[in-house]
Amino acid sequence: MQEQITLMEAFNGAEIQLAGHGKRDVQVLKQAFAAAEGNIGSDIYGDGAVIEDFQAEIAGVLGKESAVFFPSGTMAQQIALRIWCDRKGLKTVAYHPLCHLEIHEQDGLKELHHIKPVLLADKDRLITLEDVRNIGEDIACLLLELPQREIGGQLPDYAELEAISAYCREQGIILHLDGARLLEVLPYYGKTAAEVCGLFDSVYISFYKGIGGIAGAILAGSKDFTEESKIWKRRHGGDLISLYPYIIPAQYYYRQRAGRMAQYYTEAKELAALFNACDKVSTLPEVPVSNMFHVHFALSKEQAELILIEVCAQTGVALAARLKETGANSCYYELNIGDLYGGISKTKLKETFGLLDQLLKEA
Amino acid sequence: MQEQITLMEAFNGAEIQLAGHGKRDVQVLKQAFAAAEGNIGSDIYGDGAVIEDFQAEIAGVLGKESAVFFPSGTMAQQIALRIWCDRKGLKTVAYHPLCHLEIHEQDGLKELHHIKPVLLADKDRLITLEDVRNIGEDIACLLLELPQREIGGQLPDYAELEAISAYCREQGIILHLDGARLLEVLPYYGKTAAEVCGLFDSVYISFYKGIGGIAGAILAGSKDFTEESKIWKRRHGGDLISLYPYIIPAQYYYRQRAGRMAQYYTEAKELAALFNACDKVSTLPEVPVSNMFHVHFALSKEQAELILIEVCAQTGVALAARLKETGANSCYYELNIGDLYGGISKTKLKETFGLLDQLLKEA
Structure with missing residues (x-):
């Protein structure tokens, strides 16, 4: 008998994550420093x-x-x-x-x-x-x-x-x-x-x-x-x-991403619509006004977790890392669009949200 | 006519610095991260x-x-x-x-x-x-x-x-x-x-x-x-x-240098003796008890700066970056022994302190 994995484990092991720019690791820093010209003094x-x-x-x-x-x-x-x-x-x-x-x-x-x-x-x-x-x-x-x-x-x-x-x-x-x-x-x-x-x-x-x-x-x-x-x-x-370990990456990623905010915003609206088309899901705001929104489920945290783990197992797409309980039959999580979302194919999104909707209808 | 450079300019441009581990720059961080194995998460x-x-x-x-x-x-x-x-x-x-x-x-x-x-x-x-x-x-x-x-x-x-x-x-x-x-x-x-x-x-x-x-x-x-x-x-x-931009270098340099403190301490005693053998100089403590001590000059800050600039110009050795005035005819600075001192030849030290003593005697 296989032991049930947690939502966080499913998220960490997933092939595709919906939100953010990718893992927070030493590569994020190394990449910024590799791009810095000359030997900058502290x-x-x-x-x-x-x-x-x-x-x-x-x-x-x-x-x-x-x-x-x-x-x-x-x-x-x-x-x-x-x-x-x-x-x-x-x-x-x-x-x-x-x-x-x-x-x-x-x-x-x-x-x-x-x-x-x-x-x-x-x-x-x-x-x-x-x-x-x-x-x-x-x-x-x-x-x-x-x-x-x-x-x-x-x-x-x-x-x-x-x-x-x-x-x-x-x-x-x-x-x-x-x-x-x-x-x-x-x-x-x-x-x-x-x-x-x-x-x-x-x-x-x-x-x-x-x-x-x-x-x-x-x-x-x-x-x-x-x-x-x-x-x-x-x-x-x-x-x-020395604050340069934060300043050099701040400057590097500012220059890279400050101009992408309109894209993230457009993508957030698209993604929120996909969620809102599913049974027992609503987003707040319904139409996002930035790269972020909350995803609310009219389900218990435990039920919603099982569904998200199943979606992840079948599609390779992690929708959430953790949920926050707000009642016996309600929970939610925060979603921020970053660089990763743009790399996911429309076919994969359709498959993922099709399955999510189906599982939610059955719940 | 050549304009007089400042002590800080002489220090920054010097071939050899007596104190510390070298410049505080992005290399210090890059070196520690290059040595870190695997892709460590934040x-x-x-x-x-x-x-x-x-x-x-x-x-x-x-x-x-x-x-x-x-x-x-x-x-x-x-x-x-x-x-x-x-x-x-x-x-x-x-x-x-x-x-x-x-x-x-x-x-x-x-x-x-x-x-x-x-x-x-x-x-x-x-x-x-x-x-x-x-x-x-x-x-x-x-x-x-x-x-x-x-x-x-x-x-x-x-x-x-x-x-x-x-x-x-x-x-x-x-x-x-x-x-x-x-x-x-x-x-x-x-x-x-x-x-x-x-x-x-x-x-x-x-x-x-x-x-x-x-x-x-x-x-x-x-x-x-x-x-x-x-x-x-x-x-x-x-x-x-994320504090890892400080933690990874802290661990890297701790492992590299924690075992060198006895060497720095021995070198500090040697170096303090060289200073104390010069006219108008005394160290505090006279015999160091760690890698650090203060170098006191029985001279005005301006006179001492000119001498240190001259020593730097003739020998390539920067003894100090800045002096602190404590009276009309007294000033000092703090010196910390690090990795750099061990790389300076005895001949170069003898030449440097010989000239320092001579210039101080003439002052």
């Missing part, structure tokens, strides 16, 4: 051409005066909020209930910076202008995440975003952008990064989401803001003697 | 063989139950002190006035953790048992740095260290080791790392000092201590999705 505690040039390049892309490379977005965003709170003399900020700072950072913002967050909107929907108008207490800063990852990567209409920005400026509320996946939403908005960032006082972007680098983040804003962020970067223990 | 937020195996290896070396890899010592040590303070319910620690946390971290310990340091001993000498006995207020934790870098890398006698450790245990004071350069002092003490670490409750070591890695640190102690440190690592923004 950055030294934030100085040196390798870090300064990249910071200037990304500041330009984001239309901000200055930018600082951080080892992580967690560090960059806590620091951004701390600076704004200090300047306003007010230790209160507002963000979405499923904000990264609220659910993924072990309460660093509260434990290290003693900043109190006001949670805006219900957790299953976007923050609206109305929510911002009704905060009901003084805040130093509002953080908006574009797209709102934990609800499938949804986006406000651009007009709503402009209205929130205008309201914050009028009220003297600082507006910070959690743009971990900013580049991924530009094709939907039909705007440049600089245009979107123009609505915000400070911006963070990540280099290992759609870009597919190793790790690292950029925090951008006015020069006085970024200079102050460097002091906090040192305090956090993030002013490393 | 660590993911602190999990995975690449990080877990190295942590276990170094925990074993340090004789501690458990170890955690951090992007920086700054982060690791603030967190260590925070944990000990929380456990004691007391926000006071003691350390040397020239402790890294006091002078190189933009007051992260105070600004992020609200911990108050008591500065022990005069800044130009080591902490003694007497100093610890006379603290005069309750402290949660005492941090000792071995060797005390900012005073040339001096060390207490081992018996003194044992006495301080015994006193702290008796008094219920936690003892933390800033062992950034711990491996470098083992030949002088004639002890294993585990023997020295046995005197301490928690230990930090660095991988880019004598080891010559890219960046990164290990924090070691009991399992409950290191597990708690992982929560703070996440809060600080140091729980990166």
Whole structure:
């Protein structure tokens, strides 16, 4: 009798994976370094051409005066909020209930910076202008995440975003952008990064989401803001003697993939439609607005896992690595389109989703 | 007329450098990755063989139950002190006035953790048992740095260290080791790392000092201590999705150089004697106790720079990259022996120090 493999084992052993750019391994780094010309010297505690040039390049892309490379977005965003709170003399900020700072950072913002967050909107929907108008207490800063990852990567209409920005400026509320996946939403908005960032006082972007680098983040804003962020970067223990192992891949994959976001977005819409055509499946959003969406099954986690393992065994295509239970008969997972999806043939996709639909109908 | 070059320019252009392992550049990383066998998968937020195996290896070396890899010592040590303070319910620690946390971290310990340091001993000498006995207020934790870098890398006698450790245990004071350069002092003490670490409750070591890695640190102690440190690592923004770009070089250079510390120490004593034989030069300590020492000149910084530039021009040997002024007629720099020193011929050393002595006599 054969022992049942787990969904993660099926995923790791699969011939074809639907999402992402491929495995996170040392090849990702070696490839970027192989392409780097000459024998580049290390950055030294934030100085040196390798870090300064990249910071200037990304500041330009984001239309901000200055930018600082951080080892992580967690560090960059806590620091951004701390600076704004200090300047306003007010230790209160507002963000979405499923904000990264609220659910993924072990309460660093509260434990290290003693900043109190006001949670805006219900957790299953976007923050609206109305929510911002009704905060009901003084805040130093509002953080908006574009797209709102934990609800499938949804986006406000651009007009709503402009209205929130205008309201914050009028009220003297600082507006910070959690743009971990900013580049991924530009094709939907039909705007440049600089245009979107123009609505915000400070911006963070990540280099290992759609870009597919190793790790690292950029925090951008006015020069006085970024200079102050460097002091906090040192305090956090993030002013490393050498960050080039992250910077060189960030730059390499940025140049390779920043221009592919429209393709990923188109493919995400195509793929979401394939899912939505299956029984007991829906995507959130129904029509994606970036390279990402959530796939929801109206089935128990155990049932859905067995089906995904079976699809993988018969077609060689791994649809998911893990599922998250949301109820006795509901579960979901997050899907991000990267380079791999484009390499899968239409025939293979048809076969895969045909089988998925059939198994779901029988379930 | 030729324009005078700076000491840093002379250093960077020199054929031979006296200190260190060579330039910090992308080759240092590429070499370590070229030696790594197979296609190693990334660590993911602190999990995975690449990080877990190295942590276990170094925990074993340090004789501690458990170890955690951090992007920086700054982060690791603030967190260590925070944990000990929380456990004691007391926000006071003691350390040397020239402790890294006091002078190189933009007051992260105070600004992020609200911990108050008591500065022990005069800044130009080591902490003694007497100093610890006379603290005069309750402290949660005492941090000792071995060797005390900012005073040339001096060390207490081992018996003194044992006495301080015994006193702290008796008094219920936690003892933390800033062992950034711990491996470098083992030949002088004639002890294993585990023997020295046995005197301490928690230990930090660095991988880019004598080891010559890219960046990164290990924090070691009991399992409950290191597990708690992982929560703070996440809060600080140091729980990166991928730390393998630092871990693989740390492991590679650890294996290459951990066994060379006795050689570096012997060479440091030889080199310090060459300096001390010159006019207007003295080293601190006079006889080094590790691979490092300070070189003091009884001359103005400007005069000493001109002489070092001249020595470099005539011999091709760069003795220093920069000097630090300590008075109108005094300046110094720090020197760390690494792989480069062993490659310099005795003849070249004799020529270099002969010229240095001559120029200093004429000054």
